[in-house]
Amino acid sequence: xxERGLAAHLxxxxxxxxxxxxxxxxxxxxxxxxxxxxxxxxxSAQNIxxxxxxxxxxxxxxxxxxxxxxxxxxxxxxxxxxxxxxAVAAVLIVELDWPVIAVIPACLVVGGLIGAAQGYWVAYWxxxxxxxxxxxxxIFRGSTLWLLGGQNIGPFPRSFQSxxxxxxxxxxxxxxxxxxxxxxxxxxxxxxxTVAAAIVVWLGWRSRSRDAAFGxxxxxxxxxxxRNLVVAAALIFxxxxxxxxxxxxxxxxxxxxxxxxxxxxxVSTTTGRRIYALGGNEKAAKLSGIxxxxxxxxxxxxxxxxxxxxxxxxxxRLNSSTPKAGSGFELDVIAAVFIGGASMSGGSGKIVGVxxxxxxMGVMNNxxxxxxxxxxxxxxxxxxxxxxxxxxxxxxxxx
Amino acid sequence: xxxxxEMRGIGKSFPGVRALDHVDLAxxxxxxxxxxxxxxxxxxxxxxVLSGVYPHGSYEGEIRYDGQExxxxxxxxxxxxxxxxIHQELALVPLLSIAENLFLGNEVARxxxxxxxxxxxxxxxxLRKVGLAEAPTTPVEKLGVGKQQxxxxxxxxxxxxxxxxxxxxxxxxxxxxSQKLLDLLLELKAQGITSILISHKLNxxxxxxxxxxxxxxxxxxxxxxxxxxxxxxxxxxMVGRDMAHRYPERIPRIGEVLLEVRDWNVWHxxxxxxxxxxxxxxxxxxxxxxxxxGLMGTGRTELAMSLxxxxxxxxISGSVRIAGKPVDTSTVPRAVAAGLSYVTEDRKVLxxxxxxxxxxxxxxxxxxxxxxxxxxxxxxxxRVAEGYRRSLAIRTPGVMQKVVNLSGGNQQKVVLAKWLFTxxxxxxxxxxxxxxxxxxxxxxxxxMNELAEQGRGVVMISSEMPELLGMCDxxxxxxxxxxxxxxxxxxxxxxxxxxxxLKDSRQRVA
Numbered sequence: 001x002x003e004r005g006l007a008a009h010l011x012x013x014x015x016x017x018x019x020x021x022x023x024x025x026x027x028x029x030x031x032x033x034x035x036x037x038x039x040x041x042x043x044s045a046q047n048i049x050x051x052x053x054x055x056x057x058x059x060x061x062x063x064x065x066x067x068x069x070x071x072x073x074x075x076x077x078x079x080x081x082x083x084x085x086x087a088v089a090a091v092l093i094v095e096l097d098w099p100v101i102a103v104i105p106a107c108l109v110v111g112g113l114i115g116a117a118q119g120y121w122v123a124y125w126x127x128x129x130x131x132x133x134x135x136x137x138x139i140f141r142g143s144t145l146w147l148l149g150g151q152n153i154g155p156f157p158r159s160f161q162s163x164x165x166x167x168x169x170x171x172x173x174x175x176x177x178x179x180x181x182x183x184x185x186x187x188x189x190x191x192x193x194t195v196a197a198a199i200v201v202w203l204g205w206r207s208r209s210r211d212a213a214f215g216x217x218x219x220x221x222x223x224x225x226x227r228n229l230v231v232a233a234a235l236i237f238x239x240x241x242x243x244x245x246x247x248x249x250x251x252x253x254x255x256x257x258x259x260x261x262x263x264x265x266x267v268s269t270t271t272g273r274r275i276y277a278l279g280g281n282e283k284a285a286k287l288s289g290i291x292x293x294x295x296x297x298x299x300x301x302x303x304x305x306x307x308x309x310x311x312x313x314x315x316x317r318l319n320s321s322t323p324k325a326g327s328g329f330e331l332d333v334i335a336a337v338f339i340g341g342a343s344m345s346g347g348s349g350k351i352v353g354v355x356x357x358x359x360x361m362g363v364m365n366n367x368x369x370x371x372x373x374x375x376x377x378x379x380x381x382x383x384x385x386x387x388x389x390x391x392x393x394x395x396x397x398x399x
Numbered sequence: 400x401x402x403x404x405e406m407r408g409i410g411k412s413f414p415g416v417r418a419l420d421h422v423d424l425a426x427x428x429x430x431x432x433x434x435x436x437x438x439x440x441x442x443x444x445x446x447x448v449l450s451g452v453y454p455h456g457s458y459e460g461e462i463r464y465d466g467q468e469x470x471x472x473x474x475x476x477x478x479x480x481x482x483x484x485i486h487q488e489l490a491l492v493p494l495l496s497i498a499e500n501l502f503l504g505n506e507v508a509r510x511x512x513x514x515x516x517x518x519x520x521x522x523x524x525x526l527r528k529v530g531l532a533e534a535p536t537t538p539v540e541k542l543g544v545g546k547q548q549x550x551x552x553x554x555x556x557x558x559x560x561x562x563x564x565x566x567x568x569x570x571x572x573x574x575x576x577s578q579k580l581l582d583l584l585l586e587l588k589a590q591g592i593t594s595i596l597i598s599h600k601l602n603x604x605x606x607x608x609x610x611x612x613x614x615x616x617x618x619x620x621x622x623x624x625x626x627x628x629x630x631x632x633x634x635x636x637m638v639g640r641d642m643a644h645r646y647p648e649r650i651p652r653i654g655e656v657l658l659e660v661r662d663w664n665v666w667h668x669x670x671x672x673x674x675x676x677x678x679x680x681x682x683x684x685x686x687x688x689x690x691x692x693g694l695m696g697t698g699r700t701e702l703a704m705s706l707x708x709x710x711x712x713x714x715i716s717g718s719v720r721i722a723g724k725p726v727d728t729s730t731v732p733r734a735v736a737a738g739l740s741y742v743t744e745d746r747k748v749l750x751x752x753x754x755x756x757x758x759x760x761x762x763x764x765x766x767x768x769x770x771x772x773x774x775x776x777x778x779x780x781x782r783v784a785e786g787y788r789r790s791l792a793i794r795t796p797g798v799m800q801k802v803v804n805l806s807g808g809n810q811q812k813v814v815l816a817k818w819l820f821t822x823x824x825x826x827x828x829x830x831x832x833x834x835x836x837x838x839x840x841x842x843x844x845x846x847m848n849e850l851a852e853q854g855r856g857v858v859m860i861s862s863e864m865p866e867l868l869g870m871c872d873x874x875x876x877x878x879x880x881x882x883x884x885x886x887x888x889x890x891x892x893x894x895x896x897x898x899x900x901l902k903d904s905r906q907r908v909a
Contacts, residue, residue, distance in 0.1 A: 210778070268775050270766040277763055280752035287710060287741070287749055288764040288817065289731040347754055 017227070018392075019341065019356045024230065026360060030367035040370060045245030047366070048238055053164060053317060055362030056251040057082065057310035059355055061329065062336040063262045064306035066354045067299045069337050070266075072279045072346030073122060073129035075300065077114075077136030078307040078333055082326030083144040085111050085311030090153035090321035093160060100159045107308045114140065115304020116297070123296035137330070145323045154320025164317035166250040168192075186247035193239025193248075196256070197232040204228055251313060258306075263351040275299065279346030335382070336361050339389040360385070403428040403465065403593050404449075404562060410459035411444055418444045419458070420617045426562070431584060431594045433604040436614035437637055437864070442597050445614070446564055450484040451477040464562075481561030485551045487570060493540035497550060498522040500539050501557050525553040529583055544670070545576025552583065563587065564595045569603060570696045573673065574907065581607050599694050601630060601901045613637055630901055638864065638893035646869035647841065649848040653872065654685030656723070657856040658739070658825040663717035665698075665705040675701045675712060677880045683825055683856035688847060690871035691860045692896050698880040699860045700744050703827045707741035708734040721824060735764060738824035742814050742831060744860075746807075750814040753803040757795060758784035760802050760813050765821045787816035791846060808839025815846060825856040832866060844870060864893045878903040 031042040041047070061078050068075045085107045092098040092106060118136050122129045155161075168188055208224060242248055266272040277285040278292045286292050310329075315321045340357025342349025361382065368378045404426040411419040419441045426432045436442050448458050451471030462469050464480060471477050477484075491500050498518050507517045522535035529549045539547060548568055555563055565584075569577040584594055584607055598604055604611055605628065612622045613636040620636045665676035675698050683689045691699050704711035706719065708731030719728050719737075726737035734741075743749035751760055761784045762769050769780040784798040791812045795805060802813055811831060818826060828847065832840040847870065851857050861867050867874055874891050876883045876899040883903035886895055 268777070269773050270770045270775060271773060273759065273763075273766060273775060277752050277755070277759070280754050281748075283749050284743075284752055285763070287707070287731060287743060289708070289735045290763070291730075291732070347752070 017223075019339075019353055019360070020227070020230070023356050023360050023363065024234075026363050026367070030363065030371075034367070034370060038370070042367060042370070043237075043241065045241040045243075047370075048241050049245050049249060051362055051366050052249055052252050052255070054366065055358060056164070056255050057313050057329065058332050058336055058362065059255055059358040060258060060306055060310045060313070061303075061333045062340070062354045062358045063258055063351060064299075064303035065333050065337045066262075066340070066342055066349050066351060067266070067275055068129075068303050069334075069342045069344075070279045070346055070349050071275050071296050071299045072282065073296065073299070074334065075118070075129065075133045075136075075303050076330050076334075077118060077133040077140060078303065078310075079326040079329035079331075080137045080140035080144065081111060081114055081304060081307035082311040082314055082329055083321075083323065084114070084140040084147070085308040086315035086321040086325050087144045087147040087153070087323075089160070089312050089315055090156070091147060093156055094153050100157060103160070104163075104312065107312055108305050111304040111306070111308020111311070112301050113304070115301040115307075118304070119297040119300025122300060123293040129300075141327070144325075148321060148323050150323060152320045152322045154315075154318075156316060156319055160312075161316050161319055162250060164249075164251055164313045167247040168250060168253060169247075186243040189239055189243035189248045193235055193242075196239075197235040200235065201228050201232050254309075259351060259355055266351050271295070271298075276347055280348070332361060333358075335386045339386055341389075341393060343393070344390075357389075401428045401466075402426070402463075405463040406445070406449065406460065407463070408460040409445065409448055409462075411448060411453060411457070418617055419448070421619075422460075422614065422617070423619045424612055425622070426593060426595060427609075428593055429588065429591055430609040431588055431596055431607050433596045433598060433608035433611040434614065435598070435604065435611055435633060435637060440614040440637075441617040442614055443566060444617075446484055446566060446595070446597065449477070450474055450482060450564065478558055481559055482564070483555040483558055483560045483562070484564040485548075485555065485566065485568065487566050487568075489544075489547050489551055491539045491547055491550060491554075494538055496536045496538055497526070497533060497542075498535035500550060501525060501554050503554075505558060521557070525556050528556055529553045530579070543576070544571050545573065545579065548572065548576070548580060549583065552580075552587075560592060562593045562595065564597075566597045567599065567696075568596070569598070569600065577603070599900075600904055601633060602905055604628070604633075630898070634894050634897045634901070638897060646866075647845045647848055649851065651686060651688075651851070651872050653687045654854065656682050657685050657687075657721060658683040658858075659720040659723075660706065661718045661720075663702065663706070664715070665701060665712035666714040668711065668713050675880050676705060679717075679877075679880075679882050681875050681882060681885075683858055685854050685856060686851050687872045688851050688857040688859055688870055690867035690874040691858065691877055692864060692867050692874050693862075693877035693883075694900060695862055697877045699877050700829055701880075702877070703741055703829055703858070703860060706734070707731065707739060707827065710741075735821050735823070738822075740764075740818035740821055740823035740826045742811075742818055742826065742828045744829035744833070746810055746814050750817075751802050751810060754801060756799045756801055757788065757793065757805075757813055758798040761787055761798070761816045761820060764817050768820060783820060784816075787812075787819065791816055792842060806835075806839070808835040808842065811835055811839070811843060812846075815843075819850075823855065825858065826850060827858040827860070829860045830862065831859065832861070832863070840866075864896055867891075867896075868893065876900060876903075879907060 027042070034040040034042045065075060065078070088110050089103055089107050092103045093100060098106070114136070118132050121127045121132045204224070239248075242252075266276070274285065274290045275295055277288070278290060278295055282292055311326065314325055318325065336358035337349065337354050338344070338357070339360060340349065340354035342354065364382060364385065365378065368381065402425055404424070406422065406424040409419055409422040422441065422445055424445070434442050434445070447453050449462065451473045454472050455470035462471070464482070469480065492503065495503070501522055502518060507514050507521065519535050526533060526535070529552050531546060531549050531553070533542065533546070539550060542550065552563070568580055572580065581603060584596070587594065596604070596608060608625070608628070610622060610624050611628055611633070613620045613633060615637060623632065659682045661680045663676055663679040664674065667673035667675050679702060681689070691702070693699050701711050705715050706728060709715055709729055710731065719726055721738050728734035728737055728739060747753060752763070758780060762780050766775070769776055769783055781798065787793070788795065788798050793809050793812045793816070795809060802810060805813065831847070832843055835843070847857055847859065859867065859870060868891055871891070872888050874886045874896065876886065876896050878900045881903065884899040
């Protein structure tokens with residue numbers, strides 16, 4: 001099997017590999033700068049945990065937003081839906097004393113209904129999603145204020161808080177003695193992350209060898225090894241750091257599961273494939289027997305459910321529901337999707353890219369905050385990064 | 400009478416096509432001059448040369464206007480000379496008022512400030528000239544197509560038109576609107592305005608034209624005076640060419656009736672009282688290739704799309720049977736399940752997801768065939784796509800190639816592969832060889848023959864009559880939403896198809 005040249009391969013996969021390299025470079029940059037200027041460890045266990053806790057909701061919503069954008073639409077209401085579902089959770093738990101186990105599905109249903117209400121107009125009445133969800137943004141922000149009576153409602157019981165600030169219990173027991181010269185290791189975290197890294201490499205290897213057996217042109221061996229090495233090392237490093245702190249946050253587990261599920265859904269299911277076809281050419285998709293309206297509707301319902309999940313995580317993290325919760329989130333989420341390589345006209349974009357895009361935004365937020373860069377500069381820089389990523393795409397396409 | 404316009408030896412080439420080859424056209428001042436020709440004979444290209452869309456230097460030959468040679472650099476030049484073209488697709492802004500449309504780009508203004516009083520005054524004058532009693536402030540979208548057509552003429556008058564060119568102005572009009580338009584042309588003629596009328600409709604030409612020039616295959620065949628105009632002569636001049644193309648051999652083995660459509664009626668999706676398809680009945684047998692002939696805009700695509708999952712039109716009625724059993728084709732998935740496939744006319748807009756690879760386009764209409772419980776089997780999918788790549792000879796390095804990078808012929812094969820993978824009993828192919836080169840055409844014909852030999856029914860919609868005559872076992876001729884007649888392979892000829900169309904048009908006027 002003749003392998004294509006490294007350069008040729010990089011050329012066709014410039015976007016994905018470029019994103020990964022950009023993320024690594026940004027992390028490296030902050031690590032060095034923070035170490036030399038403030039003598040702060042950017043990759044400390046606590047900061048890595050924080051990074052995930054702070055950005056989990058953006059990543060979760062970006063998964064749903066990718067589907068909406070791939071289908072050729074947009075959802076501006078997610079920030080308000082975050083606020084609203086958080087408020088619903090607060091009212092149900094704090095004021096009506098519902099058990100947490102009932103509140104979580106109830107809130108997800110509320111999110112789904114909101115998505116359905118908006119998706120109905122977009123899908124079946126062909127009202128532009130920009131307008132429907134702009135209206136939704138106002139409606140649900142207002143409803144949040146009304147529901148909370150302009151007050152914060154909280155605090156939540158521990159069981160609800162654990163949605164965000166909880167950690168996977170350490171079944172294997174913390175290794176108190178020094179292992180590998182290190183102290184206080186959360187055994188469960190180490191084992192889980194190591195297994196996850198092994199699975200990633202194994203799946204990559206299996207798919208590569210099957211493709212090769214099928215006569216597809218494989219990724220050059222060197223690049224394949226390097227990429228897997230970087231990913232596996234990063235995973236194990238993060239897990240090892242987390243293990244030193246308090247173990248795996250629940251949110252990280254949820255996040256990972258959702259990412260895997262959505263990556264599978266978009267790449268390997270017929271419904272996922274149809275959403276891409278619909279975004280690429282709606283008329284052709286329709287004439288190929290695809291029920292385009294139903295798919296658009298589904299994308300919005302799905303977005304609503306994920307926004308509700310994010311809403312509960314945000315409320316749990318703040319330990320109260322506030323009228324302002326979630327405002328501006330829609331912009332972070334949409335930015336993450338576009339930085340992640342989705343096309344504005346629909347039809348393209350990958351889950352992995354979106355997650356990396358969201359992590360880039362998150363790492364920059366976190367790093368700049370520690371550096372003490374003012375919110376004014378932070379916004380300017382984030383704006384420039386978004387613009388640069390999209391210009392990079394457009395430039396690449398025009399070549 | 401003086402000669403207003405003379406075009407001499409006009410030639411125009413596009414990559415791979417000689418669209419015009421030595422066309423001569425002379426138009427007298429004050430006459431209505433009709434131009435006739437089959438689809439693709441070069442009428443529109445010629446008018447684009449005349450109106451400056453193709454500027455001087457991009458064509459060969461000479462244009463003389465008022466006795467002077469003119470060299471147009473663009474539409475602005477031709478309009479300055481009073482040469483105004485009205486295209487089939489109207490160029491009006493629907494949300495702007497009549498007055499705003501009339502003076503669009505030509506506003507009555509001083510230093511950019513519009514003098515509305517004068518605009519309205521002049522608008523009223525122009526509307527009177529074209530016989531419209533609408534308020535100048537009425538938005539154009541509130542008017543029917545017929546009135547919009549009159550607005551276009553008023554717009555031309557506002558630019559002091561001397562030579563008015565109308566490209567099939569009545570194609571989208573109903574009968575009484577057409578009559579009004581023709582009356583107006585005669586009135587303008589009395590006021591000294593010269594017109595060029597491109598039309599297929601012999602009765603119209605007969606009514607208003609002073610002379611007629613007939614084009615065929617990019618050349619002038621003849622210019623006839625009023626006294627010489629006759630149906631037979633026009634048909635002979637329009638189609639009188641040899642069958643230059645070649646078609647693959649097939650010995651038809653025709654079985655029982657496979658698709659049977661009865662009393663199909665379809666109404667326009669937006670214009671409530673416009674019927675697009677009227678009482679159409681037809682059938683296709685096993686192993687048969689059936690052609691649907693007709694001029695552009697006669698409802699062939701509308702017929703096919705309304706049959707295929709009601710993808711076009713409203714108030715659709717009629718029955719569809721496949722292999723003797725009544726079937727439900729009310730949505731695309733149902734039509735596909737019933738065994739029907741429709742290969743669209745415009746493959747880029749309606750047939751393909753251009754930015755996706757060949758593989759994903761091939762399996763799009765039958766994802767169930769490459770998946771289990773909603774999960775795709777990528778390797779099976781690849782095998783399927785590779786299979787079609789080989790059997791249809793799609794020329795590409797691999798099935799992961801994006802469709803947008805393929806040539807027209809290969810793109811068409813991808814669309815065909817997509818529908819073949821649904822294993823249809825009946826395929827409707829809408830202009831399957833449009834815009835693809837001669838070699839690829841032959842391959843598409845060969846695929847169609849093979850489909851017929853497998854016992855499927857094939858319906859071929861085409862505007863190229865030689866292709867229909869070369870391929871089809873039977874030809875239905877459509878005109879203005881109806882079946883104007885049916886010809887067997889032995890009976891069919893270009894002359895008879897044209898004669899059926901013209902006869903049907905005449906009956907409708909009477």
